[in-house]
Amino acid sequence: xDRVNKAEDLRELRNRLIAAQDTSRPVxxxxxxxxxxxxxxxxxxxxxxxxxxxRGLQAxxxxxxxxxxxxxxxxxxxxxNLDPSGLFYAQVKPEDVEEIVEQTLVKGQVxxxxxxxxxxxxxxxxxxxxxxxxxxxxxxxxxxxxxxILLEDAIINGAYLAAAKALSYxxxxxxxxxxxxxxxxxxxxxxxxxxxxxxxxxxxAKKSPGMVYIVCNGDEGDPGAFMDRAIMEGDPxxxxxxxxxxxxxxxxxxxxxxxRTEYPIAVKNLKRALDQARDLGMLGQNILGTxxxxxxxxxxxxxxxxxxxxxxxxxxxxxxxxxxxAKYIRSVERGLWGRPTVLNNVETLSNVPVIIxxxxxxxxxxxxxxxxxxxxxxxxGKVKNVGLVEVPMGVPLSRIVEDIGGGVPGKxxxxxxxxxxxxxxxxxxxxxxxxxxxxxxxxxxSMMGSGGMIVMDDTDCVVDVARYFLHFLEEESCGKCLPxxxxxxxxxxxxxxxxxxxxxxxxxxxxVSLGEAIKDGALCALGGSAPNPVLTTIxxxxxxxxxxxxxxxxxxxxxxxxxxxxxxxxxxxGCGLCVRNCPQSCITGETKTPHTINGEACVRCGMCxxxxxxxxxxxx
Amino acid sequence: xxxxxxxxxxxxxxxxxGQPVQAKxxxxxxxxxxxxxxxxxxxxxxxxxxxxxxxxxxxxEAKEGNWSKIVVSCLYPVKEGLQISTSTAxxxxxxxxxxxxxxxxxxxxxxxxxxAEAYGVNSTRFKIDRPxxxxxLCGLCVRVCEEVVxxxxxxxxxxxxxxxxxxxxxVPNNACVACGSCVTVxxxxxxxxxxxxxRGNVSERxxxxxxx
Ligand SMILES: Cc1cc2nc3c(=O)[nH]c(=O)nc-3n(C[C@H](O)[C@H](O)[C@H](O)COP(=O)(O)O)c2cc1C
Ligand code: SF4
Ligand code: SF4
Ligand code: FES
Numbered sequence: 086x087d088r089v090n091k092a093e094d095l096r097e098l099r100n101r102l103i104a105a106q107d108t109s110r111p112v113x114x115x116x117x118x119x120x121x122x123x124x125x126x127x128x129x130x131x132x133x134x135x136x137x138x139x140r141g142l143q144a145x146x147x148x149x150x151x152x153x154x155x156x157x158x159x160x161x162x163x164x165x166n167l168d169p170s171g172l173f174y175a176q177v178k179p180e181d182v183e184e185i186v187e188q189t190l191v192k193g194q195v196x197x198x199x200x201x202x203x204x205x206x207x208x209x210x211x212x213x214x215x216x217x218x219x220x221x222x223x224x225x226x227x228x229x230x231x232x233x234i235l236l237e238d239a240i241i242n243g244a245y246l247a248a249a250k251a252l253s254y255x256x257x258x259x260x261x262x263x264x265x266x267x268x269x270x271x272x273x274x275x276x277x278x279x280x281x282x283x284x285x286x287x288x289x290a291k292k293s294p295g296m297v298y299i300v301c302n303g304d305e306g307d308p309g310a311f312m313d314r315a316i317m318e319g320d321p322x323x324x325x326x327x328x329x330x331x332x333x334x335x336x337x338x339x340x341x342x343x344x345r346t347e348y349p350i351a352v353k354n355l356k357r358a359l360d361q362a363r364d365l366g367m368l369g370q371n372i373l374g375t376x377x378x379x380x381x382x383x384x385x386x387x388x389x390x391x392x393x394x395x396x397x398x399x400x401x402x403x404x405x406x407x408x409x410x411a412k413y414i415r416s417v418e419r420g421l422w423g424r425p426t427v428l429n430n431v432e433t434l435s436n437v438p439v440i441i442x443x444x445x446x447x448x449x450x451x452x453x454x455x456x457x458x459x460x461x462x463x464x465x466g467k468v469k470n471v472g473l474v475e476v477p478m479g480v481p482l483s484r485i486v487e488d489i490g491g492g493v494p495g496k497x498x499x500x501x502x503x504x505x506x507x508x509x510x511x512x513x514x515x516x517x518x519x520x521x522x523x524x525x526x527x528x529x530x531s532m533m534g535s536g537g538m539i540v541m542d543d544t545d546c547v548v549d550v551a552r553y554f555l556h557f558l559e560e561e562s563c564g565k566c567l568p569x570x571x572x573x574x575x576x577x578x579x580x581x582x583x584x585x586x587x588x589x590x591x592x593x594x595x596x597v598s599l600g601e602a603i604k605d606g607a608l609c610a611l612g613g614s615a616p617n618p619v620l621t622t623i624x625x626x627x628x629x630x631x632x633x634x635x636x637x638x639x640x641x642x643x644x645x646x647x648x649x650x651x652x653x654x655x656x657x658x659g660c661g662l663c664v665r666n667c668p669q670s671c672i673t674g675e676t677k678t679p680h681t682i683n684g685e686a687c688v689r690c691g692m693c694x695x696x697x698x699x700x701x702x703x704x705x
Numbered sequence: 706x707x708x709x710x711x712x713x714x715x716x717x718x719x720x721x722x723g724q725p726v727q728a729k730x731x732x733x734x735x736x737x738x739x740x741x742x743x744x745x746x747x748x749x750x751x752x753x754x755x756x757x758x759x760x761x762x763x764x765x766e767a768k769e770g771n772w773s774k775i776v777v778s779c780l781y782p783v784k785e786g787l788q789i790s791t792s793t794a795x796x797x798x799x800x801x802x803x804x805x806x807x808x809x810x811x812x813x814x815x816x817x818x819x820x821a822e823a824y825g826v827n828s829t830r831f832k833i834d835r836p837x838x839x840x841x842l843c844g845l846c847v848r849v850c851e852e853v854v855x856x857x858x859x860x861x862x863x864x865x866x867x868x869x870x871x872x873x874x875x876v877p878n879n880a881c882v883a884c885g886s887c888v889t890v891x892x893x894x895x896x897x898x899x900x901x902x903x904r905g906n907v908s909e910r911x912x913x914x915x916x917x
Contacts, residue, residue, distance in 0.1 A: 565759050568802070
């Protein structure tokens with residue numbers, strides 16, 4: 086591809102690429118995002134390529150195959166989109182490909198059985214499906230649309246135009262002002278205003294002339310979260326463009342992209358994009374003839390959750406142990422190698438080109454005034470439409486979980502939603518209409534975090550859930566400070582006791598007090614937010630804790646010490662299947678007469694429950 | 706006039722527990738408190754090495770205008786007009802939990818027991834995994850060895866709940882110059898107890914340079 090030496094070259098290149106597109110050819114887009122890939126999307130893409138080759142299709146029906154990033158509707162993967170018809174096929178298997186080629190590509194007909202159906206409505210195109218219709222995509226705008234391998238795809242869709250506008254027609258100061266105007270707040274968790282962060286770095290650099298660094302945080306360690314992964318894999322040029330604009334605004338010539346080590350595809354796609362951007366002339370020296378130099382280095386994460394924390398991340402890039410440092414001097418003043426450093430999250434940066442393109446004022450008018458813009462969420466757990474969604478900030482939680490997410494399969498409603506990752510808070514159904522924005526979530530004891538949402542139903546026990554998250558964080562604690570290293574372990578001890586029905590109401594209050602001590606005392610935000618799941622579940626589900634401690638019952642039927650298995654004599658046919666599955670051999674009974682479980686020997690493994698075909702096993 | 710003089714001397718004025726005090730610009734709150742004989746408990750702090758803010762026992766409440774926050778005094782820089790309280794309800798709550806957990810973490814340490822008692826913590830509800838443990842992983846020994854002695858004979862092995870002070874690869878090593886600095890700075894008896902693991906049998910040492 087031609088090198089661009091000035092802003093005008095880029096626009097001309099784009100026009101040439103658009104003109105050169107063969108619009109007569111159909112396009113088949115196969116989603117290769119994390120969800121679809123796990124369901125075998127690569128085999129579907131392979132089947133398309135093979136079918137096209139084997140059949141020797143004529144030029145006008147021979148499709149272009151594009152392997153795109155995540156569309157979001159992971160539940161229905163593998164997903165296939167066709168252009169120009171706009172058809173949307175869900176749960177496509179390699180065996181279906183032959184039929185799609187024959188019916189749709191050759192004959193121009195719709196394969197009805199592959200269309201998505203919901204509540205009796207069949208949808209031909211994605212945009213009509215409620216899941217998509219209720220979203221607004223800015224950070225994830227190109228996911229599902231472009232093939233991340235192809236630079237021309239990105240350019241046709243407008244990549245680097247915003248950077249060209251910034252570098253060629255705006256002063257760095259104007260870029261910072263535009264970001265301030267937009268009101269964009271960091272998507273990595275803390276929600277710090279991005280424009281203000283950039284401004285502080287500029288001020289710090291004035292006071293201490295020399296190198297300024299920018300770092301993009303792609304360490305995404307929350308279990309169940311994959312927004313940043315999807316963006317890095319599916320729109321790598323969008324991330325690089327955000328970094329380029331940021332670098333220009335704060336006067337940095339070197340950027341670092343810190344990518345979670347478990348994300349090999351993201352690393353591969355970003356590396357390729359780096360090379361493409363260098364060849365294009367959008368990275369390197371004298372970009373677009375403006376005299377501005379900027380390049381990016383990719384760093385693989387150190388494999389610990391805490392390395393996503395700013396000071397630990399900087400230590401890790403500097404080649405030291407990834408441990409947080411107490412920071413009473415902000416990293417915009419003293420970050421990497423003691424120099425002013427701006428750290429921003431992947432999703433934050435991927436909003437930046439659109440803000441430059443459309444203007445800060447346009448962005449500021451999306452969502453509530455104090456948390457403008459859109460936010461991507463990964464929706465997981467007991468929810469029908471598991472996947473990736475992007476909505477304007479401030480929408481009610483129920484819009485995301487119930488309207489877009491489709492609610493809990495087979496249940497009236499959810500019991501709770503954990504927002505903000507493992508150290509976020511657990512929001513009860515009674516607060517289902519809380520506005521999802523930074524400040525509203527903090528107000529109810531939870532937080533936005535990076536955007537993970539874990540949906541729970543009445544088969545989830547809050548004591549068990551809190552214990553699970555705490556245990557995860559206990560293992561991820563770097564061990565440097567005592568409130569976190571010892572405190573999280575101590576909280577787990579409390580929860581272990583409660584889940585066995587031990588403890589008292591006073592101890593519940595003591596656990597809250599310990600949680601507060603850790604929040605106040607911990608060195609970094611890992612420990613500082615770790616008690617949240619415990620504190621919020623105690624706040625909103627105190628009765629369920631008391632049921633454990635006082636009544637010795639686990640209402641959700643999860644805590645092993647507090648449940649008993651028994652056999653419903655009316656339903657039991659005496660088939661004996663459970664007897665054969667019980668590892669303790671504690672089920673007895675004559676064939677064809679109701680059986681009984683010896684509660685003393687039972688280890689509550691649940692094997693009988695799983696094996697019984699008559700629903701005769703009761704858990705209480 | 707005196708105002709002017711203070712400024713040129715680079716002094717800042719702040720208040721600790723209601724008492725107006727002055728500090729050099731580059732002092733921390735802890736240094737200022739100690740200079741004025743105001744007691745703040747510490748475990749991982751020693752003048753000889755860089756503070757790392759790990760034990761969190763030295764927490765205080767810092768107030769500026771209508772903003773207040775719990776901070777560690779061993780790292781928090783002084784600032785004109787800062788108001789420090791060394792024993793508010795929040796501060797005491799952090800300390801009491803740390804001390805109770807330490808009683809379970811290093812149950813064999815007399816020093817920890819004495820300190821805990823001074824703050825009214827006489828027993829612990831937490832599980833004791835290692836009854837003979839005295840080390841709280843404050844890292845003073847590691848830091849003094851690296852920063853002051855300059856030999857790095859000891860380091861932290863592993864991380865998180867499995868963290869421990871050890872020699873590289875868990876073998877006694879020649880890097881140790883048997884200076885005893887680590888024993889001196891250790892706030893508990895822990896380093897004394899494990900000294901031989903670090904330096905090996907001194908009489909058998911060859912003295913041929915440093916390991917690793
Ligand atoms: C334990 C811990 C883990 C974190 N992990 C991430 C992460 O994976 N990605 C991220 O962008 N921010 C993470 N953060 C937040 C970062 O420290 C930082 O606030 C953020 O990257 C700043 O970017 P933003 O202003 O664009 O959000 C983490 C924070 C903590 C305390
Ligand atoms: S809060 Fe936890 S993760 Fe953070 S420094 Fe302390 S021990 Fe390490
Ligand atoms: S041995 Fe002593 S100085 Fe070293 S970490 Fe343990 S308690 Fe601290
Ligand atoms: S003395 Fe300040 S944290 Fe340990």
